[in-house]
Amino acid sequence: MTIPSQETIKALFTEAESVLLASHIRPDGDAVGSLLGLGNALIHSGKKVFMALSDGLPSNFHYLYGAHLVKRYVPKDLKFDLTISLDISDLDRSGGIFGNREIILNIDHHITNTLFAKHNLNDPESVATCAIIAEHLESWGLPINAETASLLMTGxxxxxxxxxxxxxxxxxxxxxxxxxxxxxxxxxxxxxxLTNKNFDQLIYWGYALKKLQRNDRIAWTTLTLDDRKDAGYNGNDDADLNTILSSIIDCDITILFVEQNNGHVKVSWRGKSGFNVSKLAQSLGGGGHPAASGADIEGNLEDVEFTVIKKTLELMKEN
Ligand SMILES: [Mn+2]
Incomplete structure (x- = not known):
């Protein structure tokens, strides 16, 4: 494992003819923007590019330039000169998309990144993986055209x-x-x-908002599999609801619990300045940023809710 110089990264791109790019499960705007943004720049440099997301491209990002190029699987026999993970903090988050391939370059900004690749360009100071790419793309010898600029801006x-x-x-x-x-x-x-929502998403929010609870300066709510079905909602399973929760003026930490169909619960935290929720997420097998983190926790919704609220209240007391 080495921290690569910009010259090293430039050489990786110059020498590679075929490149595999992938980002994380439950892809967000930074995952999709970095994948398509870097992918588009490489395509315009004449490279053969394969872009993959194990969950596929979410429907709310189908409008993005090059969206149709994103695949859900990487054929086992395909060989690449260069493999790159984008916005992936640990290999579990790749959803197995790389198969047995060695990851050569890991570009990310999560403070919890486990530095799993041969070269790890991890900049936790950076606001987005897209920002890291935008900052360095031209020094890596790759062009930023209007489409690439728009894709990186998305992240x-x-x-x-x-x-x-x-x-x-x-x-x-x-x-x-x-x-x-x-x-x-x-x-x-x-x-x-950021602004566009569809009708079903707001109905889905409604299910969660009806159940909103608080204890001291923590507010939280849950979304069950039934809520999702009843709302007829097909987008991100958390529907970006934590952005709404985190706007509550007199709460410092907000938590959203989303029931998964594999006996797990997806937990996401948002913390206001002075609260580092990434430590909490990491202690429960997840990761993220000081102000926004998540974890996938095995167990039923009630049990996970109880454990997580208890641990979060403990974290509040330390502050
Ligand atoms: Mn990101």
Whole structure:
């Protein structure tokens, strides 16, 4: 394992003719934006590119340039000169998409990244994996055209919830400004990636909001498999609801529990400034960022809810 220099990464891209790119399960805007953004830049440099997501591309991102190129499986016999993981903090999050292949380059910004690749470009200061790519793409000898700029902007906007997370920096704004100069249409991308909701998504939110609870400065709610079915909702299983929960003015930590069909519960935390929820997530087998983290926990919804609330209250007491 080495921390690669920018020259090393440039050489990897220059020498490779075929590249496999993949991002994480339950892909978000940064996963999809980094995959398609880097993929598009490589295609425009004449590389053979295979882009994969083990969960496929979510329907709310089907409008993105190159969306039809994303595959759910990588044929076993396909060989690549270069394999790259994007926005993946640990290999479990890849959903097995790489098969037995060695991962050569890991580009990510999660503080909990396990540095599983041969070369690990992990920058936890960066607001998005898309921001890391946007910052370095040209120094790696790859072009940023208007489509690539828009794709990378998608990840910047979604991971920062519209440039308002506590890790926002002037550097991130400058990266975004450069992407606008290269052709990213900020208002359109903002609308498509962040503001647009479909009717079913709001109905689904309704199921969770009816069950909203609080204890001290923690607020939480649950979404069951039945809620999802009854709402007829087919998008992300958490429907980005934690963004709404985290707007509660007198709560410091919000938690969303989403029942999964494999006897697991997906738990996601949002913490306000001064609360590091990534440690909590990591102690329960997950990971993420200080302000936004998640874990997949085995057990039924009630048990997981009880355990997690108890542990989160303990974390609050330490602060
Ligand atoms: Mn990200």
């Amino acid at each position: 910047l906007i979604t991971d920062t919830i519209g440039f308002r997370t506590s890790n926002m920096s002037s550097k991130a704004m400058r990266i975004a400004a450069d992407l606008i100069d290269k052709g990213a249409d900020l208002p359109t991308i903002y609308q498509q990636a």
